Amino acid sequence: xxxxxxxxxxxxxxxxxxxxxxxxxxxxxxxxxxxxxxxxxxxxxxxxxxxxxxxxxxxxxxxxxxxxxxxxxxxxxxxxxxxxxxxxxxxxxxxxxxxxxxxxxxxxxxxxxxxxxxxxxxxxxxxxxxxxxxxxxxxxxxxxxxxxxxxxxxxxxxxxxxxxxxxxxxxxxxxxxxxxxxxxxxxxxxxxxxxxxxxxxxxxxxxxxxxxxxxxxxxxxxxxxxxxxxxxxxxxxxxxxxxxxxxxxxxxxxxxxxxxxxxxxxxxxxxxxxxxxxxxxxxxxxxxxxxxxxxxxxxxxxxxxxxxxxxxxxxxxxxxxxxxxxxxxxxxxxxxxxx
Numbered sequence: 001x002x003x004x005x006x007x008x009x010x011x012x013x014x015x016x017x018x019x020x021x022x023x024x025x026x027x028x029x030x031x032x033x034x035x036x037x038x039x040x041x042x043x044x045x046x047x048x049x050x051x052x053x054x055x056x057x058x059x060x061x062x063x064x065x066x067x068x069x070x071x072x073x074x075x076x077x078x079x080x081x082x083x084x085x086x087x088x089x090x091x092x093x094x095x096x097x098x099x100x101x102x103x104x105x106x107x108x109x110x111x112x113x114x115x116x117x118x119x120x121x122x123x124x125x126x127x128x129x130x131x132x133x134x135x136x137x138x139x140x141x142x143x144x145x146x147x148x149x150x151x152x153x154x155x156x157x158x159x160x161x162x163x164x165x166x167x168x169x170x171x172x173x174x175x176x177x178x179x180x181x182x183x184x185x186x187x188x189x190x191x192x193x194x195x196x197x198x199x200x201x202x203x204x205x206x207x208x209x210x211x212x213x214x215x216x217x218x219x220x221x222x223x224x225x226x227x228x229x230x231x232x233x234x235x236x237x238x239x240x241x242x243x244x245x246x247x248x249x250x251x252x253x254x255x256x257x258x259x260x261x262x263x264x265x266x267x268x269x270x271x272x273x274x275x276x277x278x279x280x281x282x283x284x285x286x287x288x289x290x291x292x293x294x295x296x297x298x299x300x301x302x303x304x305x306x307x308x309x310x311x312x313x314x315x316x317x318x319x320x321x322x323x324x325x326x327x328x329x330x331x332x333x334x335x336x337x338x339x
Contacts, residue, residue: 049247055223062216065209072206079199086192093185100181247337249286251313253295255328256281258318269305281305281316292338298328300338 258275269275271289280293282303287293291303298317310316315335319325 051223058216058220065213069209076202083195090188093188096181097185249335251315251335253315253333254330255317255325257322257325271304273304275318277320279304279318281307281310283311294336
C-alpha cells in the first residue's frame with residue numbers, strides 16, 4: 001500500500017605612523033577574523049559515526065594549529081634576538097651620533113674663530129688696498145727692499161686665499177660632521193620599528209591560535225563525553241541479540257492495521273512486502289527504506305513502507321489487529337537504527 005587585512009623627515013615619520021596604524025588595524029582584523037571565522041564546529045552530532053568524524057576533523061585542526069604555534073614560537077624567538085641586536089646597534093649608532101654632535105660643536109667653534117680672523121684680515125688687507133700697497137712699495141730703500149716688500153705682499157695675499165680655503169673646508173666638515181651617523185641611526189631606528197611591529201603581529205597570531213587550540217580541546221572533550229553518553233544509553237536500551245548503531249530519532253508514532261478487505265489499503269507496502277507486524281512506514285528523506293530499526297515498546301522493525309502524510313519525523317507502525325492499533329494510538333517515541 002503506497003502512502004505515497006624637521007620637514008621631509010617629519011612627513012616621512014608621519015607617513016610611517018599612518019602606515020603603522022593601518023598595519024595594526026589590519027593585524028587586528030586578521031586576528032579577529034582568525035578567532036571568529038576559524039572553521040571549528042559546534043557540538044551538534046547525535047550519530048556516533050558523525051561524532052567520530054567530527055572528533056577526527058577537530059584532531060586534524062588541533063595538530064595543524066599546534067604546528068603553527070610551534071612555528072610562531074620559533075619565529076618569535078628569532079625575532080626577539082633580531083630585535084635585541086637592532087637595539088644594540090641603535091645604542092651604538094646613538095653613541096656615534098652623540099660624539100659626532102660633540103665634534104660638530106667644536107668644529108662650529110673653530111669655524112666662528114676662523115670667520116672672525118678672516119674678516120679682520122680682510123678689513124686690514126683690503127681697506128684702501130691700492131693706496132696702502134702702493135705706499136708700501138714706493139717707500140722701499142732700494143731694489144732689494146722693493147723686491148722683499150713685493151714678496152711679502154704676495155705672501156699676505158696667498159695666506160688670505162688659504163684662509164678662505166680653510167674656512168670653506170671647515171664649513172663643509174661641519175655640515176657633514178654628523179650627517180652620516182644621523183642617517184645611520186635613523187635607518188636602524190626604522191628597521192627596529194619594523195621588527196617590533198612584526199613581533200607584535202606574531203604575538204597576536206600566537207595568542208589567537210593558542211586560544212583556538214583550547215577551544216578545539218574543549219569541543220573534543222564535549223564530543224567524547226557525548227559519545228560516551230550515547231554508548232551508555234545504547235547499553236541500557238539495547239535488546240539482547242541486536243546492536244544499535246547509536247543513531248536515534250525522536251518521532252511521532254501512529255499505528256495502523258492492514259487487515260485487507262478495503263479496511264486499510266491492499267496490504268502491500270512500497271517495497272513490495274506485505275504489511276505485517278514489524279513493518280513501518282517512514283519518510284525516506286529521514287530514514288531510508290530498508291533501514292532496520294528498534295522502537296521501545298514496539299520492538300524490532302523494518303522501514304519498508306511510505307505514506308502520503310508520513311513526512312519528517314513521523315512513523316507509522318503496523319499491528320496485527322485493529323485493537324492493538326487503537327490501543328497504541330499516537331505517541332512520541334525514540335527510534336534507534338540497528339546496525
